[in-house]
Amino acid sequence: MFYVSPAGDDSGQGSFEHPFRTLERARSAAREVPGEVVVRLRGGTHLLTRPFELTEADSGTVYEAYGHGSAEREEAVVSGGRPITGWRERDGVWRAEVGDLEVRQLYVDGRRAARAAIPGLPGAAEATGTGYVTDSAEPLGWRSAEFVHRGVYPWTEARLAMAAATADGDRTVITMAQPGFGWATELYNSTWEGSTSRGPGLPTAIENEPGFLREPGTFVLDRSRPGEHVLLYLPLPGEDPARTTVVAPVLETLVRVAGARDVAFRGLVFADATWLRPGRPEGFVHYHGSGYYEGGGVETAVLGEGASVTYPTDSVTIPACVRFEETVGARIEGCRFTRLGASGLGVSGGEGLTVRGCDFDTLSAGGIVVSGSRGTLLEDNRVRRTGLEFSGSPGIAVTGTHGCVVANNEVGEVPHCGIVAGAGEGTRILRNLTVDTMQVLADGGGVYMSGPQGEGAEVRGNVIEDTRTPYNFGLYLDYGASGVTVEENVVLRADNTSVLHVGPPLENVVFRGNFWDADPLGHDDPPSGVTYEGNVTIKDERELNAATEGIRARAGLLRPRG
Template structure:
């Protein structure tokens, strides 16, 4: 049985190809009334959601796919949580639109992600206090909606904290930061390194979202100085005209939520325009590592060596995803695109036998795919690029607590931190992936990064890892007591360091065999007891390395190349 949904449809119609439904909710209701497998075909155009689209156990066996999926006639069906912005008024070259109480953290102009207007750090001579900052500049006294960004507060961390108020104290300006976020940051960020001790987030590296920052064409600001009467400001690029330009602000935080369903499939759909508003609230975004952030609960201290230590969260919270699958069985997500999203793209929690194949993840504020606690998940032939645009610690693909997870033949490029991350799990296999241009913003990570025990059968094999960018990185990085892993026939080139054998806690039952590098890993001449290091080859000349690894290179990356 099949039903059709179209942006030009009507929910009072039959759902046939000639008389399609208007909404996904109506199609879901119709599918529940039909025994056996049901296919819901989405016609081309934008299917706007006013609330998250949810599927549960009664929806088992239903397929949602773009009309014509898999053929030359496939239509582009976009599932959107966005709202077009209209009613622009132009004043002094700036477009202005009243948007009521709408919170806008991301904005898309003719499909392009517009940046929030920003300046580099606090003006004047500034210093931190227990509750914020003081500076000899009067400029911050006019700020009302500013968000402070702390890039590299730890080399692997980037926080975002809101300002509460600013006022004069004689010739100085006193800035009070919003709580509890600033207090959490003071609690979390404490380190000692090379004889220097720091406490708290320090001075911001940049500050966003004040009308006075609107100087660069193509940027925007949400003026929240009047509660409930927000004004969206946009400085257009040359040639843009409000009468001809489509501007969309994401409104929903979750587009699709599937919980407990079996044998559900999504094919050929575009998931777009969703946001995540929590970082703009008083709690802020107190990032620690990867997709995790801190919201209180206490910290612990990690000793990194003599006279070196950092504090880290006793527990952390994971950035949410805009499309989520919880405790599902036999789900297939194929040929879909996840784009223009304000959190992570796809989140998988628990469940069994979920497959993500042939999908694209791009233009995303956080990570591409985050998998936690699932069994037999397969991530294959996916392309992840231009992610972590707002939360720079986010990895392209992250899996943790999984059993029998396979991450194979994916391409990860242009990401701000790690390409592929595997936390503690059992039998994770990372096979024939291609990572290029990882670690573009934050440090201490790699193209492929593993930490903790991996159980039996874990492999990192046949991957091509190149151009790991920032100083202090390891192209192929096993860290923090990684154990039970065979690392074989990988190629690592153009990294700050290719790999490292001495970490704390130490590696255990790890085999490095038959890998190719353009530089020797750190510790190769003093191999620790828990590591077997044999048959690895270092070739410093790039042409010789490419020739020797042609077969590995040919098998790594996408199975179905995209344009």
């Protein structure tokens, strides 16, 4: 047993009375002890200056908050942030010189501050092959602007950096950074109802210029002088630089576990990490879910007569700030993932990982992303307020898995899909509750399953409420989903409860005993690959709730949390 405290000393023994100061020192000590070792973190913020990494040499080690599982549990925060001090106030704006620090997110007394923004290009603007032209002179003063393109496709949101703005007579010519803008022009091409579009189009918002700093509680990173960046913050009423704690995330990876067996994290808080790539010339050319494009070619999907979109032949996944790679028997229990600039937890490969009783909130991307693993269990987790910067990110996403179980989770307040399962083997999505999904982008659902699932896949006992945007399907099987039983689910207050006719078509799919407040599209003429039987439509919400009381009681968290 070893102890770590922010007030400790690495020259100590790591005992309760003389704890270590750093996780690295505790890791070294644990490696010298055979068998399972428990490292207990005392309350406070454990600041990391580099990612904390565990390997096969750390197999059997448990890292847990002191008092985990009892009323005496202390809040131990593993943080990759840097406190910002040295503020000077001028004209009501706080200013801090931060050197070459890149800041995409900022937390003020724990609250996520928004980047200052305006709603699109000023003046009469149009797109060009290399950027934009406008009759407004305002962009001539921009140096750090990032263009946001929401809804290029209904399910996409791109972010692209501006390179320069120059005057051309009474026009302003905006040149966008490459290769990101070129990739966006290559990827985003569609035809719909006789209309063809090419490229990302006009931005829906522009962020991060000092002139945008008009709303209290927002910030800007002024990068006009390379290596001499200035952080600007317009405070909320009552905030005082002498009393207010401001933290900028610095590390992109907090924890990486690779190749270890039977490691565990219990009761810890993982906080204050970032992801800087979207602000670089490559930008963030989003396509779907947690995937984005960085070249390699595109293909065309025909959606129907006279309708098509281009899509990437290959895509890259948004990284996670806490990563488990090729582990066996790992456990993450009772932890919180918060104030993170990418996805919260990423799992790739490996076998037998369990994520239970964790909270995921205030994340730029998704909560949990799992790919290529076997026997993963995601149970009793709460995911909310995710996708705050990358709006296509699902709350929970699994793809390429074998025997993955997603059970009794609660997902809400997310900008796109709640739970996503891509092609895999035997994925089971059981007794989850999704509420307030699809808040920003369209064409998704509270639960979305795409691609072949082998045999034994289930979507059972889930309650899907309030799927918000127009053009969604609360319970959505898509793109050739096959080998799935969809049974005893409840869907209400969606644009469409479900859809049976998709392309490629569904195969070997059974819809049985589900309850809806409106008939799914195609229910009266199911395709040949779909069995549709014993499903019930009850339009009166009180009657629907009464009829599904048992299903609703079993869905969602196993242990309610405040």
